Structure formats: structure tokens, C-alpha cells
Amino acid sequence: MTGKTLYDKLWQNHLVEQRDDGSALIYIDRQLIHEVTSPQAFDGLRLAGRKPWRRDANLAVPDHNVPTEQAERAGGVAAIADPISRLQVQTLDDNCDDFDLVKYDINDVRQGIVHVVGPEQGATLPGMTVVCGDSHTSTHGALGALAHGIGTSEVEHVLATQTLIQQKMKNLLVRIDGSLQNGVTAKDVALAVIGQIGTAGGTGYAIEFGGQVLRDMSMEGRMTVCNMSIEAGARMGMVAVDNTTLDYVEGRTYAPKGELWEMAVEAWRDLHSDEDAVFDAVVELRGEDIKPQVTWGTSPEMVLPVDGVLPDPANIDDATRKTAVTRALQYMGLEAGSSIGDIRPDRVFIGSCTNSRIEDLRSAAEVVKGKTVADSVKQALVVPGSGEVKKQAEEEGLDKIFIDAGMEWREPGCSMCLAMNADKLGAGEHCASTSNRNFEGRQGFGGRTHLVSPAMAAAAAVAGHFVDVRDWQEAGQ
Amino acid sequence: MRAFTVVSGLVAPMDRANVDTDLIIPKQFLKSIKRSGFGPNLFDEIRYLDEGQPGQDCADRPINEEFPLNFPRYKGASILLARENFGCGSSREHAPWALEDYGFRCVIASSFADIFYNNCFKNGVLPIALEESVVARLFDEMYASEGYELTVDLQRQRVITPSGEELSFEVDEFRRHCLLEGLDDIGLTLQSAEAIRSYEQGWREQSPWLFDVIK
Numbered sequence: 001m002t003g004k005t006l007y008d009k010l011w012q013n014h015l016v017e018q019r020d021d022g023s024a025l026i027y028i029d030r031q032l033i034h035e036v037t038s039p040q041a042f043d044g045l046r047l048a049g050r051k052p053w054r055r056d057a058n059l060a061v062p063d064h065n066v067p068t069e070q071a072e073r074a075g076g077v078a079a080i081a082d083p084i085s086r087l088q089v090q091t092l093d094d095n096c097d098d099f100d101l102v103k104y105d106i107n108d109v110r111q112g113i114v115h116v117v118g119p120e121q122g123a124t125l126p127g128m129t130v131v132c133g134d135s136h137t138s139t140h141g142a143l144g145a146l147a148h149g150i151g152t153s154e155v156e157h158v159l160a161t162q163t164l165i166q167q168k169m170k171n172l173l174v175r176i177d178g179s180l181q182n183g184v185t186a187k188d189v190a191l192a193v194i195g196q197i198g199t200a201g202g203t204g205y206a207i208e209f210g211g212q213v214l215r216d217m218s219m220e221g222r223m224t225v226c227n228m229s230i231e232a233g234a235r236m237g238m239v240a241v242d243n244t245t246l247d248y249v250e251g252r253t254y255a256p257k258g259e260l261w262e263m264a265v266e267a268w269r270d271l272h273s274d275e276d277a278v279f280d281a282v283v284e285l286r287g288e289d290i291k292p293q294v295t296w297g298t299s300p301e302m303v304l305p306v307d308g309v310l311p312d313p314a315n316i317d318d319a320t321r322k323t324a325v326t327r328a329l330q331y332m333g334l335e336a337g338s339s340i341g342d343i344r345p346d347r348v349f350i351g352s353c354t355n356s357r358i359e360d361l362r363s364a365a366e367v368v369k370g371k372t373v374a375d376s377v378k379q380a381l382v383v384p385g386s387g388e389v390k391k392q393a394e395e396e397g398l399d400k401i402f403i404d405a406g407m408e409w410r411e412p413g414c415s416m417c418l419a420m421n422a423d424k425l426g427a428g429e430h431c432a433s434t435s436n437r438n439f440e441g442r443q444g445f446g447g448r449t450h451l452v453s454p455a456m457a458a459a460a461a462v463a464g465h466f467v468d469v470r471d472w473q474e475a476g477q
Numbered sequence: 478m479r480a481f482t483v484v485s486g487l488v489a490p491m492d493r494a495n496v497d498t499d500l501i502i503p504k505q506f507l508k509s510i511k512r513s514g515f516g517p518n519l520f521d522e523i524r525y526l527d528e529g530q531p532g533q534d535c536a537d538r539p540i541n542e543e544f545p546l547n548f549p550r551y552k553g554a555s556i557l558l559a560r561e562n563f564g565c566g567s568s569r570e571h572a573p574w575a576l577e578d579y580g581f582r583c584v585i586a587s588s589f590a591d592i593f594y595n596n597c598f599k600n601g602v603l604p605i606a607l608e609e610s611v612v613a614r615l616f617d618e619m620y621a622s623e624g625y626e627l628t629v630d631l632q633r634q635r636v637i638t639p640s641g642e643e644l645s646f647e648v649d650e651f652r653r654h655c656l657l658e659g660l661d662d663i664g665l666t667l668q669s670a671e672a673i674r675s676y677e678q679g680w681r682e683q684s685p686w687l688f689d690v691i692k
């Protein structure tokens with residue numbers, strides 16, 4: 001018998017029922033809930049007269065709509081200026097009260113982006129099945145969990161039954177061997193993978209990220225990589241459990257303690273693919289080959305190394321791709337054949353569930369320390385991923401570094417990642433953003449997003465255009 | 478959920494690859510706490526010339542005359558023809574809600590993003606993946622003849638073109654069954670409540686640290 005992949009094991013452990021028609025009933029250990037994709041699910045429960053199957057399996061936190069300006073935030077839900085956002089956040093509060101679910105209020109220090117909060121509190125753990133009505137739930141796979149986004153009907157399904165009806169995915173191993181160059185981060189790895197396999201490359205697969213680069217990577221870096229699995233088309237990405245995982249989890253609020261910890265660690269030690277496991281597909285990259293990445297277009301696969309040159313539709317044969325590139329260049333207001341280094345961001349956004357953890361903020365702070373944001377940059381926002389991250393950053397004095405450089409230090413939330421609150425781009429504005437999607441209008445109507453790492457975003461903020469953070473740091477800029 | 482058996486209708490184009498869920502329904506409309514009413518904002522950013530706001534009456538907005546869904550010839554379409562990787566991006570179910578509310582019962586594309594594909598079935602919208610070359614041919618036929626209609630027969634898993642050509646498509650058995658019958662998944666799953674309980678008990682013994690922690 002051949003060995004099992006990590007995904008096979010997680011699947012097997014949670015299989016309630018395999019059905020003849022190929023579908024399966026899978027048990028869900030943890031559901032994270034936020035305000036945007038849950039109201040209709042709670043309504044559904046109410047209409048059918050159902051109750052949550054297991055209330056302790058759920059944890060709710062508002063993040064998408066919350067204001068990040070301190071003044072507006074201080075007044076709590078009632079002070080949210082946009083009445084529609086206010087109603088949505090209030091509805092989450094009311095629903096959690098009605099159904100007796102645990103929820104962090106918007107000014108609770110534990111509040112933050114749901115995918116930052118989960119691992120941080122130990123609410124998501126190795127070996128779990130984790131779902132949330134949000135596609136970046138793949139983030140939690142970094143812990144060695146089976147984690148993926150679901151739609152609102154499924155949110156309701158999980159609330160009512162603690163299970164999901166699923167089809168098993170195929171296994172894809174993305175192996176990155178070697179080591180990363182200085183200045184190259186997890187974000188660059190994620191973008192390089194997407195650049196290689198495309199935004200549909202992972203469709204139908206569960207991805208396992210492996211290889212020496214992942215082994216050497218911190219948990220926060222692994223979360224960044226798994227976070228963007230969905231941009232590669234895969235609902236879930238995961239990394240095997242090792243000591244880095246255990247060190248990260250130990251001591252967190254909801255993590256097991258004492259004897260239970262020992263018992264859990266023993267179970268978690270098995271959470272890796274067996275030596276002889278067979279993957280349906282394997283993609284390999286060399287760590288040394290990965291340069292800092294910048295997206296130039298309107299899909300995450302439209303990405304180039306920082307020294308790259310934008311494609312020219314005239315040289316593209318495939319008709320669909322030719323149209324896509326033409327449209328993207330036009331939307332982005334960029335010339336075919338121009339350089340990444342010529343792109344000048346009007347705004348800079350450091351935040352989102354991809355890159356708003358403490359290491360991300362440290363890496364951005366290191367770049368801007370003692371410097372100032374270029375005059376051409378209208379706004380540089382730094383939005384920590386959670387209240388805990390914010391507190392930690394302030395203890396380390398990172399907030400001062402940002403503020404001294406002319407950046408804005410905000411309250412935690414999704415913010416300009418999708419611009420559901422007041423933080424957004426104006427039409428035609430370019431943004432160096434550490435988020436995960438550069439779709440048309442994502443960060444504001446007509447806005448133009450360039451996805452980069454925190455260090456690259458910070459360097460662009462100071463230089464006023466994209467620069468290679470590797471030379472830049474060496475040159476002592 | 479509305480059952481889907483046979484649907485015949487006018488076909489409209491969404492002729493680009495990688496249509497993402499932000500394009501299908503922009504985020505400002507996700508602030509709604511309802512499940513209906515998203516139709517007027519389907520493809521909002523390219524359908525209108527201004528920036529749409531939730532709750533606004535779309536009848537007064539300047540429309541983008543170049544966007545095919547605004548062409549008179551595609552008015553009343555119930556089948557959307559699209560390219561590869563349709564529905565990529567977020568898990569927002571507002572995307573199929575908007576398609577359904579607009580009047581689309583079926584989306585035909587060369588491939589779909591996983592979460593979107595799954596969400597469609599929960600809302601009576603049938604996503605059909607056909608070979609890229611076949612989709613290209615359907616696009617050609619549709620552009621060539623105004624009033625181009627297709628018939629989709631879920632029972633027989635066939636798309637039937639005006640010339641009578643039958644194109645078969647794949648759909649997994651469980652989803653097909655639920656859609657044909659218009660079944661509520663939750664009700665079905667609860668028929669397995671015993672199995673869930675017994676699994677849960679075993680899992681609790683094996684992994685007690687996963688239970689009763691968040692209180």
C-alpha cells in the first residue's frame with residue numbers, strides 16, 4: 001500500500017460517511033464567522049427553526065467592515081459612520097447573541113482579521129478541519145490543518161450539522177527547495193508559485209507546500225503562502241507539522257495544555273505526508289531563483305520579478321491571453337514593454353490577512369526606519385491584522401517608526417484589502433499593496449493594485465516607485 | 478431551492494477569461510444582510526459607467542452601452558456563456574445570488590473556480606464546463622445569430638444547440654440529484670445525524686482538546 005499525503009490523512013480523520021455517489025460527509029472542527037458572509041446563514045437557521053449543532057465549534061469576529069480610524073473606532077459599533085456597514089456588524093453581534101456563539105467585539109484586543117485571529121488565539125490548530133465563509137481560510141493550512149473557504153449556504157450547513165458534503169480533491173505538491181535570497185519573503189514565494197502555475201493551476205487540488213524553503217520558513221511566512229493558495233486556484237493549501245508549528249502553537253489561549261498538550265503533540269507528529277505518498281501532480285521551484293515579485297495586471301498571475309518588463313500583446317499568439325493582457329494594461333494605465341521600476345504608487349497599503357502579522361510589520365518597519373515616505377505618495381496605511389498584533393508592534397515601537405516616516409497607523413481590520421470600509425483607492429490610483437488580490441476595482445472603483453511583500457511596499461513608499469529591496473537594503477538606502 | 482430540470486433560453490456572452498467574483502458582484506453590495514436583490518448589480522462595474530452604491534435605484538444610472546448584457550439582443554438571457562476559470566476569487570455566494578437574481582439559470586464556461594462552482598449548485602444555478610474548443614464554437618455561433626438559444630437538459634446531461642447537436646457534460650451524481658429535485662442539503666445531511674453523532678463521540682475521545690474550549 002502506498003503512503004498517504006497530509007491531505008489524505010486529514011480527510012480520513014474527518015470522514016463521517018463515504019457515499020456511493022462519490023460525495024462524502026466530513027466533520028468540521030472549527031468554523032470562523034465574520035459579518036459579511038454569515039447574516040443569510042443565520043437567517044436560514046432561524047427560518048428552519050434550527051440551532052447550531054455545537055456552539056463551542058464556532059468563533060465570530062467582525063473584520064471586513066470595521067473602521068480603522070481610531071476616532072471612529074473608539075465609539076464601537078454604534079459609531080460606525082456608514083449605516084449599511086454598521087447594520088452588518090450589528091447583525092453579527094445580534095446573531096451571535098441569539099445563537100449564543102462566542103464573538104469578539106470590535107474593540108476587544110483579540111479582534112482582528114479572522115485569519116489572523118484564528119491561529120493567534122489557538123482557535124485553529126494542527127489536525128483540524130477549519131472553515132469560514134471566506135476564501136482565504138486556506139491560511140490556516142499552515143498549521144497542518146485542512147482549511148478552506150465556503151459559501152454562505154455551507155456556513156449554514158456547518159452551523160446546523162457540524163459537517164460538510166465534500167468531494168475529495170486531488171493532491172498537488174508544490175516543493176520549493178534550496179533557500180531564499182535576502183530580502184525575498186514568503187509573499188514573493190506565493191506570487192512566484194502563482195506566476196508559474198497560474199490562477200487556475202491549483203483548481204481541483206489540495207496543495208501541500210513543502211521543501212527546504214518551507215521547512216526554514218516561520219509560521220507567519222507559511223500562513224502567507226497558504227493564504228494565497230486560493231489565488232492559485234486551490235481552495236486549500238497546507239504545510240506539514242514540525243517543531244516550528246509546535247513552538248508556535250504552544251501556550252496560545254485555546255491550545256491544549258498539560259497532559260492534553262502531550263497527547264495532542266503525539267497525534268500531530270503524524271501530520272505530514274508519508275515518504276512514499278504519491279501526489280497527482282508536483283510543481284518544483286528553486287528558492288534561489290525567486291526574486292521580489294510585483295504584479296502589474298488585474299489577476300495575481302500577472303506577476304513579474306521586480307526587474308521584469310511588462311508583456312507586449314503584439315508578441316502574444318493565444319487570442320484569449322492577448323485580449324486579457326491588452327485589457328489589463330489598459331485598465332492599469334501601463335505601457336507594454338515598460339519596466340516594473342517605472343510604476344509609481346499613489347498609495348501604499350500594508351495589511352490584510354496575507355501580510356499583517358508582526359513579522360510583516362517588522363520587515364516593513366526595518367525598511368522605512370529613519371526615512372520618509374516620498375512626496376508623490378498620497379497615503380501610506382499600515383493596518384495591523386489584530387489588536388494583539390497592534391499591541392505587540394507598539395511595544396516594539398514599530399508604530400513610531402511608521403508614523404515618523406509619514407505613514408498612518410490604524411486599528412485592525414481588512415481595510416483597504418477590499419475597501420468595504422472607508423479605506424480605498426481613488427479611480428486611476430496605483431497602490432503598492434501587501435494584500436492578495438489585484439482584481440479590477442478590488443481596492444476601490446477604478447483603483448490599480450500591485451501586490452508585493454511588506455518590505456517591497458515599504459521600499460516603494462520611500463522611493464516613490466518600485467525598487468528591488470535586495471539592492472536597496474544592501475546599498476544602505 | 479428552485480429545481481433545475483430542462484432550461485431553454487437566450488444565451489448572452491461574458492467573453493473574458495478569469496472573470497472574478499469581484500467583477501460578478503463588487504464588494505459594496507456584500508454589505509447587504511439579505512439573500513436577494515443582487516441582480517441589478519450583477520457585473521456592476523462594467524455594466525454601468527458610474528460607481529454603484531448599495532440601495533440605489535439602478536434605473537437612473539448611466540449604462541455602459543458597450544457591455545453586451547446591455548445590448549437589446551441579449552435582453553432576457555437565461556444562459557451565460559463564459560471563458561476559462563469563471564468565478565475565481567472570493568467565496569462570496571453573492572456571486573451566484575446575483576446571477577440567479579438577474580435571471581441566469583445556467584453558466585457555460587471552459588472551466589470554473591472550485592468554490593464558485595460549488596456555490597452555484599446551492600442556488601439553483603447550473604455551471605457547465607465544456608471543452609475550450611466547444612465553448613469557442615458556441616461563442617461563434619452565438620455571435621453569428623441573434624436570438625441564439627440553447628437547451629440544457631440536466632437529467633440527460635446534455636446541452637442542445639439550435640441545430641440539434643447534443644453536447645454532453647459531466648456533473649457529479651450528488652449535486653445533480655439535489656439540483657434536479659431542488660433539495661435542501663441540510664435536511665438531507667440531518668438524515669445522517671446518527672452517523673455524525675457517533676463520529677463525533679469517537680473523535681472527542683481521540684482528540685479531547687478540540688472540544689469545549691471556546692465557551
Ligand code: SF4
Nearest residue numbers: 136352353414417418
Ligand atoms: S484581509 Fe482581505 S482577503 Fe483577507 S479576509 Fe479581509 S478582505 Fe478577505
